[in-house]
Amino acid sequence: METAKPPPCEDGRRVRRSVRLLWRRTPDGILVLRPGGRDVLHLLGTAVELWELLDTPRAPADVVAELAQQFGAPEEQVGDDVRRALADLVTRGVVEPCPG
Amino acid sequence: MPGLNPDSPGPDRVLAAAAATGLATSRLTLGRQPLDDATWSWVLNRANAERATGLLAAAIQTGAVVATADQEDQVRRAHVALLQTCLLLEDHLLTVSHVLDAVGVEPRVVKGPAVAHLDYPDPSWRGFGDIDLLLRATEYDVAIRALEAAGFERGFPEVRPGFDRRFGKGVSLVGPSRFELDVHRTFAMGPYGLSLDTGTLWEGSSSFALAGRTFAALDPDLRLLHACYHAALGRHRPGLVPLRDVAGMLLRSSDPVDRDRVRDLARAWRAEAVLARAVRLAWNRFDLEDDALSRWAGAYRPTPRELRWLRVYLDPHMGYAARSIVGLQAVPGWRQKAAFASALAVPSRDYGAGRYGGRLERWRSAGRQVVALARRAPKP
Numbered sequence: 114m115e116t117a118k119p120p121p122c123e124d125g126r127r128v129r130r131s132v133r134l135l136w137r138r139t140p141d142g143i144l145v146l147r148p149g150g151r152d153v154l155h156l157l158g159t160a161v162e163l164w165e166l167l168d169t170p171r172a173p174a175d176v177v178a179e180l181a182q183q184f185g186a187p188e189e190q191v192g193d194d195v196r197r198a199l200a201d202l203v204t205r206g207v208v209e210p211c212p213g
Numbered sequence: 214m215p216g217l218n219p220d221s222p223g224p225d226r227v228l229a230a231a232a233a234t235g236l237a238t239s240r241l242t243l244g245r246q247p248l249d250d251a252t253w254s255w256v257l258n259r260a261n262a263e264r265a266t267g268l269l270a271a272a273i274q275t276g277a278v279v280a281t282a283d284q285e286d287q288v289r290r291a292h293v294a295l296l297q298t299c300l301l302l303e304d305h306l307l308t309v310s311h312v313l314d315a316v317g318v319e320p321r322v323v324k325g326p327a328v329a330h331l332d333y334p335d336p337s338w339r340g341f342g343d344i345d346l347l348l349r350a351t352e353y354d355v356a357i358r359a360l361e362a363a364g365f366e367r368g369f370p371e372v373r374p375g376f377d378r379r380f381g382k383g384v385s386l387v388g389p390s391r392f393e394l395d396v397h398r399t400f401a402m403g404p405y406g407l408s409l410d411t412g413t414l415w416e417g418s419s420s421f422a423l424a425g426r427t428f429a430a431l432d433p434d435l436r437l438l439h440a441c442y443h444a445a446l447g448r449h450r451p452g453l454v455p456l457r458d459v460a461g462m463l464l465r466s467s468d469p470v471d472r473d474r475v476r477d478l479a480r481a482w483r484a485e486a487v488l489a490r491a492v493r494l495a496w497n498r499f500d501l502e503d504d505a506l507s508r509w510a511g512a513y514r515p516t517p518r519e520l521r522w523l524r525v526y527l528d529p530h531m532g533y534a535a536r537s538i539v540g541l542q543a544v545p546g547w548r549q550k551a552a553f554a555s556a557l558a559v560p561s562r563d564y565g566a567g568r569y570g571g572r573l574e575r576w577r578s579a580g581r582q583v584v585a586l587a588r589r590a591p592k593p
Contacts, residue, residue, distance in 0.1 A: 133424045133425045134424055135300045135304060135307075135424050137337045138335055138337045139289065139292065139337065140270050140273075140274060140288075140289045141289060144293065144297060144300060146301065146303075148304050153301070155293065
């Protein structure tokens with residue numbers, strides 16, 4: 114059993130879905146477990162959108178712009194919420210800064 | 214079944230239709246009305262028991278099953294609970310892989326996680342309740358010793374030292390986190406496990422990733438054959454999910470199974486009756502359109518030897534003793550046969566502890582199975 118290569122990522126400011134997670138889709142969200150952890154997180158709503166977007170590494174500003182477009186709302190309106198949600202996911206180990 | 218609406222389709226058919234989601238040639242369809250409460254309750258309970266809530270959830274999502282909002286919520290909750298268990302089991306697999314890495318053993322992951330990740334449109338469709346690994350016979354003992362040193366405990370003692378490695382199907386272990394780990398050497402106990410050339414299982418492989426690690430699994434043809442053994446020999450009444458595994462593997466268009474190789478391997482392993490039975494059961498359960506393989510399976514007539522072998526798995530009166538006695542026929546070479554027979558006739562002192570009421574009861578149980586074998590001679 115070898116370690117799989119992480120996705121390519123050149124920009125250190127970008128963030129991505131952590132590759133070291135166990136996860137499954139549910140009808141309404143995503144279940145996530147950190148290896149060795151006991152608690153399975155159930156991502157719902159905006160967290161799911163972030164999860165899907167961060168399949169490929171992106172800068173937080175790009176994430177805000179993308180979600181603002183998806184929701185049809187101005188970036189300044191969604192920016193704070195998205196950044197807060199991103200920070201929360203980073204704290205929980207679901208999203209990680211790209212190395213480099 | 215009391216309480217069921219006589220106008221609604223049979224609940225077993227409803228569950229099969231739900232599980233047939235994604236099988237392009239299934240002719241099972243359901244009405245456009247939500248199921249009545251009694252039918253729904255049966256279907257949900259059965260889906261839970263069979264770990265098939267993922268298939269039911271997928272059927273609702275794709276519109277194959279029409280459900281009320283309340284029914285949809287019930288299946289969602291049941292499915293989330295199953296998936297949480299699956300994730301914890303995959304974490305368990307990561308732990309086991311570290312133990313085996315340390316002693317240089319690379320297993321093949323079989324059944325649950327491997328099939329979920331490699332053989333379904335989305336792994337969430339396929340639930341499982343334990344972890345199964347296949348080991349090379351040459352690495353078997355070192356792997357078991359490493360796992361025992363890491364706190365894993367055997368459910369039952371070995372018949373005799375070295376028996377599992379030479380003749381056994383495998384062993385069931387319980388780890389420190391209390392999850393079950395089944396370690397296999399071959400696909401089945403008894404004649405069909407003994408007639409299988411285990412060397413072939415290591416000739417190719419597929420792989421899937423979990424949490425940044427790559428795991429090796431059997432190649433698609435061998436995964437299908439393993440699924441057939443499980444579906445055809447595992448239980449008197451085959452489970453829904455093992456049959457869905459078989460049908461899905463045979464009908465998918467990506468990474469298709471090499472049907473000629475599958476039949477060649479089944480012939481070489483003296484397991485054509487197993488392949489035919491699994492295909493026939495899967496085609497019947499999901500009402501699939503016939504193709505060349507299903508026509509072959511439908512026309513297949515087991516030989517007297519195959520009927521005798523199948524019977525020790527499917528007859529509820531048969532157990533370990535009957536499978537071992539009939540299995541002797543499949544052990545290659547007289548020296549091996551002698552070692553197999555003597556180990557079973559005179560097992561180690563610990564063997565039987567916890568499994569039988571004592572040595573006397575073990576012999577009584579074997580005697581009953583011998584009598585059953587003699588009395589119920591199969592008809593070709």
